[in-house]
Amino acid sequence: MYALIDCNNFYASCERVFRPDLNGKPIVVLSNNDGCVIARSNEAKELGIPMGAPAFEYQKVFDKEKVHVFSANFQLYGDMSNRVMSILSDFSPDIEIYSIDECFLKLDGFGFFDFESYGEQMRTKVSKSTGIPISVGFAPTKALAKLANRIAKKYAEHTHGVYSMSTDALRVKALKWLKIEGVWGIGRQHARRLSAIGVKTAYDFTQMEDAWVQKNMAIVGLRLKRDLCGIRTLDLEEAQAKKNIATTRSFSNNITEYDELCERVTSFAVSCSEKLRKQSSCCREVNVFILTNRHRTDQPQYNPSIKVRLRYATNSAIEIAKYALLALKKIYKRGYGYKKAGVIVQDLVPEESEQLSMFTDRDRRHNPLMKVVDKMNSLYGTNTLRLGAQERRKWIMRQEKLSPRYTTDIRDIIEIVL
């Protein structure tokens, strides 16, 4: 069996842990720049606020219904996630952390367990230790565990957040219940095509011919079908070093000036280099893109990107920023309002497998310098040490409703007044 454990309304729940006065009240969490809704409490869902809703379009609803609005506090969510995952990893030796709020457990050799009570134990432990509510689904395959989890959550009044798909009859019943667009691994495109030919439920999909699935949905679709049929096909995936690393942001206002864009791109490059060093990788390619505002159809659009090949693999902030700026210089055009930009580092290699070059002009001092920069910034805060090109910092991210960093910054620790 597999278990899929998922935190309910994760970001909203994180905020609520430290604001118990908000229990039972609608909460939404907004993306960077307070742009759109990325998490909703059940109460907010009931008000009809959709996922991804632009905040400005729903401001009236927020006001009228007294919705509590939070700016995204990713430091808090990341830390809470680590706590939850750490607890759940005690329930099986085999765990795959699938996303910030989800994990799979593989339960080989747990055959004699009563899964419902095992799931209940998980809920109690996580709730008691972190305050985060979770749902647990058990099933013979990963895709079915996803489905079992949906049932656990959807019918919480009956399941109390735990559901075990213990028989084949239950599997078939669940598949007939699950609409095709709700299947994990079937997105909007495939759902539309399948629906058009009469495949309306997950069960219908499992009755399709392999040849059709292979032809139209490739090997990925076929694997999914097998997994839904109860044939164990997808397995836990080991955490691996990332193959691409990106830092991209939208701006609260359009940027037209080259200098300002340079500052942003430099900061994105520096951020990418930090992420590279964190996973002990170097990159051999730097990709830079800038985008105009696609929602402003009245304004001219220009969305260039460019890839720069480095002469040697590096994770030095100085090098990566240098090439990112060279790249930006090539694509920047005056006369456009840029809404978003980003740096992506690619073709990553492990730090230690550095390719030696006979004529390398690599500056050997960068490595120790970066070590010091990382150490200082971790001791005294992000950007305590930064590149000169980052100095002209005029921008500020809109985060009007940011909650404290209760668990990661001693200055924000919660106070209890007796």
Add this chain to the structure above:
DNA sequence: TCTGGGGTCCTAGGACCC
């Protein structure tokens, strides 16, 4: 006026080779 960010995998088709 205001509309997120960060990933993965797969495949078709082009470039290139003999």
Add this chain to the structure above:
DNA sequence: TCTGGGGTCCTAGGACCC
């Protein structure tokens, strides 16, 4: 009118996930 066959590698783009 006729103008081969069989590979590999790379990449852009499409699909998906949270």
